Amino acid sequence: MDAGIARVGEMIPEAPQQEVRLTRLLLLVGGTLLGEVEAYLKPHGLNDSDFRTLMALYSSPEGATPSELCGFAQQGATNMTRIGNALVKAGLAARSHSAEDRRRIVLNITPSGKRLVRKILPPLFPKVLGAYASLSAGDKRTLERLLRQVALNIDSLQSSDPSS
Amino acid sequence: MDAGIARVGEMIPEAPQQEVRLTRLLLLVGGTLLGEVEAYLKPHGLNDSDFRTLMALYSSPEGATPSELCGFAQQGATNMTRIGNALVKAGLAARSHSAEDRRRIVLNITPSGKRLVRKILPPLFPKVLGAYASLSAGDKRTLERLLRQVALNIDSLQSSDPSS
């Protein structure tokens, strides 16, 4: 991969090689992680969005409305309805109407949903730890700091440049 | 997101919070980047795999065989045939038989393929640079170093743990 980027860099000298390498690395790592996560969740009948939603509910004792959850799962309203359907159908979450505003639906995690989270989360911990096994404590802090910056930069790129 | 992870961490104390945050960040950044790239390529009739293959050919004056390309594009042989079909159909690459071993097919980028690369690559550079705009030169080197380590760690996880 590095060789390829270097050769392209020779042919196209304006190419910002280091940044291109960084981007490839991020794509590679992100893609691999996503694949792992989805493969692990699949046997439980969940995909990544379902899982993120379930985790949001797990950490929300008060429950949450679909629109709130859209942010967490990075999904549109239509899909959030679908995710809600799936979770409810699987008995992992329950719907109820908000008392104050009856337009709102509140999703709450069920005991069964909590059980599932507590069952599927721990086996992931060794893998998660393994991904950073060779990094020192300082390395991890640095990595987190830099990744947050990149995340912010990307975000402002998207807002300021609708052409993408 | 951080708040959610912290709350989950309270409920499940064994959770390695920092590593979980790192993983989420990587998933987030990777997913966003992939989305950007694919959105940019779509109007040109390419998806990410097609593009990676095309770039591999661009940087291979000698051409490359499908099996070699499978590695670059992280695809199986079946899909590489499909990608080859697509690139050839679009006039971006050409197939020929290897002289030494007639079982092998060699794919070469065409002049039209080179033109496309030189046309679609440069507009990406500002965006790529923007993603790391707030990082110092040292930060970028550090980030690259750390990402490479993570990539390696993940790789060995996969090989050593077929359960995933």
Added chain:
DNA sequence: AAGGAATATTTCACTGGTGAAATATTACGG
């Protein structure tokens, strides 16, 4: 020249994710 391995392709069948716009219900402001 025969059998076994490598390469590419084809066949076949399968899967999942997405989103825009119309609809229904409720809230809110005047």
Added chain:
DNA sequence: CCGTAATATTTCACCAGTGAAATATTCCTT
């Protein structure tokens, strides 16, 4: 109360990607 806005859901239509196994061709060894 009436109109406008907010929330959720439904409807409809759409699209992309994947992979295992059978096949075809060629190579290599004996």
